[in-house]
Amino acid sequence: MKLQQYLGGLEGLNDPIDFDTRVFAEPWEKRIFAIHVSMMGLSNHLEGIQDIPSNFDSKYTWADLRERAESMHPFDYFKFRYYEKWVGGVADFLIKGGYINEEEWDAKTAVYLNNADEQLPSVSEPAIDHQVIEYLRKGDSLYRESDRKPQFSAGETVLVRNNHVMLHTRLPGFVRSQKGVIEIVYEGNYTYPNSTGTDGIGEPMPVYCVRFDPKDIWGEHVESKSMIYVDIYEAYMDKLAQ
Amino acid sequence: MSERFKYVEDREMFSAARVKALEALLIEKGIISSEAVDKVIGYFETDMGPFNGAKVVARAWVDPEYKARLLKDTPAAVAEMNFPRGMTGVExxxxxxxxxxSDVHNLIVCTLCSCYPWPLLGLPPYWFKDPSFRARSVREPRAVLKEFGLELDDSVEVRVWDSSAQIRYFVLPERPAGTEGFTEEQLAALLTPEAMQGAAKVKVG
Structure with missing residues (x-):
């Protein structure tokens, strides 16, 4: 397990929450956000991408950034602000993919540290810009037509599995090994961009909205009259033993 | 003390240079263009943002049939609005x-990270990404909402929605009293991202 996958319900983070309504805290945060989005928009799994004149030739999706956020040392995860984590995640992907290396990144950083007014290189490529905005408009749906039929039905009580996670999961820790009631069986199947290995998702499969009573999870002392709804892939669920 | 407990000096200047260097390398290597980053930033200022969600909510407030359609099939109801193409786009x-x-209050969270309905609400604010919010909102939503200035009556049921798979949730808030004669435009102006995530009530004036 990784702490980042178990944040929901975690005790001890009891400082008042900073009700900071800003989306970005610093101007540079906008730019790392947009770099990440541009890379997702140039991912080599997208339709028609072969015609776009970019040297990026990797599959790059949310899953790659999430894997990296969940792989961080938990102390660093809490220490760094949201987009600081993105800088590390995006750069790690580019370095491991051979697109950039640490030395040239350090050297270029030194240039801009010495002179913040130094301009970015100017290379226009409208086809890249168009592709990235088209990606934003079209999306990259995880929905798949498939013959795989749901094994559970609405109203059924199910047991959430606790599969071993090596890297990344879409199952929040607080519902693991808990019982929940299926609220909605979503139509169709949903894939995940990367296989999560022993965790179990990646192939198209049904997804359910499952309702949990917080009293079952944390005990009778928790607040009254509240319910939690979590969307859960079928690979994370078991039939309840009779 | 370990390096782990320190930030670099000039933390923000360093990050700014680091990100600018990354962008420069990507441009030099022909991965992105020099305009790509600005175009993406601009897209979220003009096309995708909470101004879209506000229009959807205002329409639902004035048109009960539209509201019923919105709750039954959200993407189809959103598609009825005269929005730029992209409402079923990324996120x-x-x-x-x-x-x-009056009986049910909904609160949206993403305990694993920061899933958020971009076309209607834009990008997530910092409170939504805060590890403390993500930790506490599922276990003690009433206490969290009270800190945000929203005190719920004991009789109100709280439903917390954790966006962990494909669905991106948003809240259709209650229409506030005293807005009877308001136009859709006036109603839309009352809405905030916080109200559309269940972290605040809609206030008049």
Whole structure:
């Protein structure tokens, strides 16, 4: 397990929450956000991408950034602000993919540290810009037509599995090994961009909205009259033993 | 003390240079163009943002039939609006509206990270990404909301929606009293991202 996958319900983070309504805290945060989005928009799994004149030739999706956020040392995860984590995640992907290396990144950083007014290189490529905005408009749906039929039905009580996670999961820790009631069986199947290995998702499969009573999870002392709804892939669920 | 407990000197200047260097390398290597980053930033200022969600909510407030359609099939109802193309685009491929009433209050969270309905609400604010919010909102939503200035009556049921798979949720808040003669435009102006995530009530004036 990784702490980042178990944040929901975690005790001890009891400082008042900073009700900071800003989306970005610093101007540079906008730019790392947009770099990440541009890379997702140039991912080599997208339709028609072969015609776009970019040297990026990797599959790059949310899953790659999430894997990296969940792989961080938990102390660093809490220490760094949201987009600081993105800088590390995006750069790690580019370095491991051979697109950039640490030395040239350090050297270029030194240039801009010495002179913040130094301009970015100017290379226009409208086809890249168009592709990235088209990606934003079209999306990259995880929905798949498939013959795989749901094994559970609405109203059924199910047991959430606790599969071993090596890297990344879409199952929040607080519902693991808990019982929940299926609220909605979503139509169709949903894939995940990367296989999560022993965790179990990646192939198209049904997804359910499952309702949990917080009293079952944390005990009778928790607040009254509240319910939690979590969307859960079928690979994370078991039939309840009779 | 370990390096782990320190930030670099000039933390923000360093990050700014680091990110600018990354962007420069990507341009030099022909991965992105020099305009790509600005175009993406601009897209979220003009086309995708909370101004879209506000229009959807205002329409639902004035048109009960539209509201029923919105709650039943959110993407189809959103498609009825005269929005720029892209409402089923990135992080809006599957969206679902949940309704606040006098008996039910909904709160949206993403305990694993920061899933958020981009086309309708834009990008997530810092409170939504805060590890403390993500830790506490599922276990003690009433206490969290009270800190945000929203005190719920004991009789109100709280539903917390954790966006962990394909659905991106948003809240259809209650229409505030005293807005009877308001136009859709005036109503839309009352809405905030916080109200459409269940972290605040809609206030008049």
């Amino acid at each position: 809006g491929e599957e969206m679902k509206a949940v309704e606040n009433t």
